[in-house]
Amino acid sequence: MITLRNVHSEDLQDLLRIENEAFLKKEAATKEAFEERIQMIPDTFIVAEKNGEIVGYINGPVIQQPYITDDLFKRINRNPEKGGYQSILGVAVDKRARKQGIAKILIRKMEELVKENEREGITLTCKLELVPFYEKLGFANHGISKSQHGGVVWYNMVKMKEDIK
Incomplete structure (x- = not known):
C-alpha cells in the first residue's frame, strides 16, 4: 500500500537518488534546490512511501x-x-517502483490540494513523450514552453480547477 506524507529534511538523500534516476544531470534539481x-514548501512537497521506504x-x-x-x-x-x-x-518514482500508478497517486494528491486551497489549477512542463500520460490525467497541452531548463524542449501542461474531479 502507498502512503503519502509531507516531506521531512531527513528524506533528502533518498529524494536526490530518485531525482537523479529520473532526470538527466542537466535537468535534475540540485541538492540546494531540494533543500x-x-x-520553503513542505505543504506541496509530497512523498510516497511503500513499506516505510520512499518510492x-x-x-x-x-x-x-x-x-x-x-x-x-x-x-x-x-x-x-x-x-x-x-x-x-x-x-519522480524510484525505478524499482515504476508502473504501479504512484505518479498518478501523487498527482491526485496535488489535485486535492488545489481544491482545498482554492487554487486556479495545476501547471507543469514535460517532454514530448510524456504529453499523452498527462493528457490521460486530464491535462491540456498548451504547446511548447518558453522554458530552456536543461536545454530541453518542454511542453506546458495545465489542468484547471473546474477539470479536477
Missing part, C-alpha cells in the same frame, strides 16, 4: 501565472494560503 523546497515524490511552489518559468528552478517563495496555480517542478 530550499523542503524548507516517489512530487513538489512545486504555488505561482501566480499559468506557466512555469525557469527562475523557479533557482528560487521559490513560500506558498500563499489561497489562490494561484499549483506548479509541479518535479514528480
Whole structure:
C-alpha cells in the first residue's frame, strides 16, 4: 500500500537518488534546490512511501501565472494560503517502483490540494513523450514552453480547477 506524507529534511538523500534516476544531470534539481523546497514548501512537497521506504515524490511552489518559468528552478517563495496555480517542478518514482500508478497517486494528491486551497489549477512542463500520460490525467497541452531548463524542449501542461474531479 502507498502512503503519502509531507516531506521531512531527513528524506533528502533518498529524494536526490530518485531525482537523479529520473532526470538527466542537466535537468535534475540540485541538492540546494531540494533543500530550499523542503524548507520553503513542505505543504506541496509530497512523498510516497511503500513499506516505510520512499518510492516517489512530487513538489512545486504555488505561482501566480499559468506557466512555469525557469527562475523557479533557482528560487521559490513560500506558498500563499489561497489562490494561484499549483506548479509541479518535479514528480519522480524510484525505478524499482515504476508502473504501479504512484505518479498518478501523487498527482491526485496535488489535485486535492488545489481544491482545498482554492487554487486556479495545476501547471507543469514535460517532454514530448510524456504529453499523452498527462493528457490521460486530464491535462491540456498548451504547446511548447518558453522554458530552456536543461536545454530541453518542454511542453506546458495545465489542468484547471473546474477539470479536477
